[in-house]
Amino acid sequence: MQKKTSLLFGVTLILLGILALSGNLLIRAAGNGFLLGFRAWPIFVVGVGLLFCLPPFIFTKVRGLSGLFIPGLPTLTTGVILFFASITGNWHIWAFLWPLEVISVAMGFVMMAIFLKVPWLMIPASIIGLTGLVLQFCAITGWWSSWAVLWTVEPLAVGLPLLLIGMFKKIEGVKVAGIILCGFAGLAFAAMSTILVTSLWITRLIGPALVLALGILLVLSALARRKEESQKEAEPQGN
16 A cells, blocks of 8 residues: 555656646746746646546555546646646636536546446436537637537437447347437437528538438447347257
8 A cells, every 4th residue: 555655646746747847848948937936836736636536547456436537637637727828828728628627527437437347427428528529619619509509419418328338238228218319319410400590511511420320320239139139049949
């Protein structure tokens, strides 16, 4: 335990040292080296984030520590954005990158699902993550009116992980629920992007593409199911 604790703080200090050195070189290259001590203050936020995120990798036998990813990744994301903004002086970057906070929470659930081997955690990860991606898209492009069409990502965010879990876990009811939600999301997306006059050209393209992708996924699912049934029917004959 003592060795792993030393390893935790050692790795954290190494990463912080690399970050501080990079910031130092960047500031000196810009001719503002005297401001290093002040501008590098977000490094402490990054350090807190690392202290949350590293323990699950070091203390691998304590799976419950994976819960630290949920506060750790947003803290780490905040620290990195603050560090970049402070070093460069471009604080307006928050207007474009704030949805990364939402995406980082989703990544926390993804890491928890991997470490705990609980695929059901992918459902909140999908909901939060896809919502964060849409927010990031709108923040960068300024096309907030696209929410008139992109709201359909919410049923998709629930249906897609249900469909995948049902396929891999071979739970028919869960797979059917996922198919229904994904089908509804695809049809709603295509319909909204076609009907609304105010919809953007990109949503008019994404809608049909989404329906096509969902159709391919459902066909593959049906073919896989048919193959399984054929193999089960062939087993008694082989005996």
